Amino acid sequence: ILNVEQSPQSLHVQEGDSTNFTCSFPSSNFYALHWYRWETAKSPEALFVMTLNGDEKKKGRISATLNTKEGYSYLYIKGSQPEDSATYLCAFLSSNTGKLIFGQGTTLQVKP
Amino acid sequence: GAVVSQHPSRVICKSGTSVKIECRSLDFQATTMFWYRQFPKQSLMLMATSNEGSKATYEQGVEKDKFLINHASLTLSTLTVTSAHPEDSSFYICSASDPQRPQHFGDGTRLSIL
Numbered sequence: 001i002l003n004v005e006q007s008p009q010s011l012h013v014q015e016g017d018s019t020n021f022t023c024s025f026p027s028s029n030f031y032a033l034h035w036y037r038w039e040t041a042k043s044p045e046a047l048f049v050m051t052l053n054g055d056e057k058k059k060g061r062i063s064a065t066l067n068t069k070e071g072y073s074y075l076y077i078k079g080s081q082p083e084d085s086a087t088y089l090c091a092f093l094s095s096n097t098g099k100l101i102f103g104q105g106t107t108l109q110v111k112p
Numbered sequence: 113g114a115v116v117s118q119h120p121s122r123v124i125c126k127s128g129t130s131v132k133i134e135c136r137s138l139d140f141q142a143t144t145m146f147w148y149r150q151f152p153k154q155s156l157m158l159m160a161t162s163n164e165g166s167k168a169t170y171e172q173g174v175e176k177d178k179f180l181i182n183h184a185s186l187t188l189s190t191l192t193v194t195s196a197h198p199e200d201s202s203f204y205i206c207s208a209s210d211p212q213r214p215q216h217f218g219d220g221t222r223l224s225i226l
Binding site: 004031032034036041042043044045046049089091093098099100101102103104105 | 116118146148153154155156157158161205211212213214215216217218219220
């Protein structure tokens with residue numbers, strides 16, 4: 001069974017704090033790693049699709065890194081704002097199955 | 113704007129009722145759509161892959177006679193939960209796009225069976 005784990009499960013920070021969370025995934029049969037932001041009552045929105053070991057991608061204050069050899073990706077948010085409050089999902093795409101396997105998500109709450 | 117539309121967003125119905133959920137791609141053609149289910153505090157679990165013009169591919173443990181999938185056109189896939197029971201109460205969400213690309217998700221359907 002392929003396992004994708006995210007930690008922490010939830011996080012509460014103050015506005016302005018920088019934060020990061022982890023997605024760990026199998027280190028074999030890697031094809032891609034997806035990150036999504038899922039706000040309440042909305043659909044998940046794609047943030048990044050990462051494919052190469054050592055990749056670092058950035059979108060505004062949010063960035064992500066990828067280590068396929070050890071099977072982890074970090075998502076960083078610099079200077080968190082209340083509008084960053086959401087659940088952040090990662091999903092591992094196996095080259096074996098061609099299917100996305102999702103982690104449970106990290107729920108971020110940013111207090112003003 | 114949304115590129116995948118899913119409805120209804122919420123269904124509450126009696127045990128034994130069949131419930132149909134629609135997933136439409138609004139501005140692109142989707143030969144493949146995916147149906148996921150999420151139980152409380154768990155991850156999105158792939159139920160089945162819906163293929164336009166052919167039979168859906170179901171994941172292990174998902175009953176194909178229980179969860180009927182029809183993908184009759186390039187813009188519409190439907191999931192019908194037949195004779196739903198309380199244990200089928202869950203959050204169901206569809207997505208479209210090649211798995212290698214960012215997925216476009218619907219807003220999801222909260223199904224509650226009384």
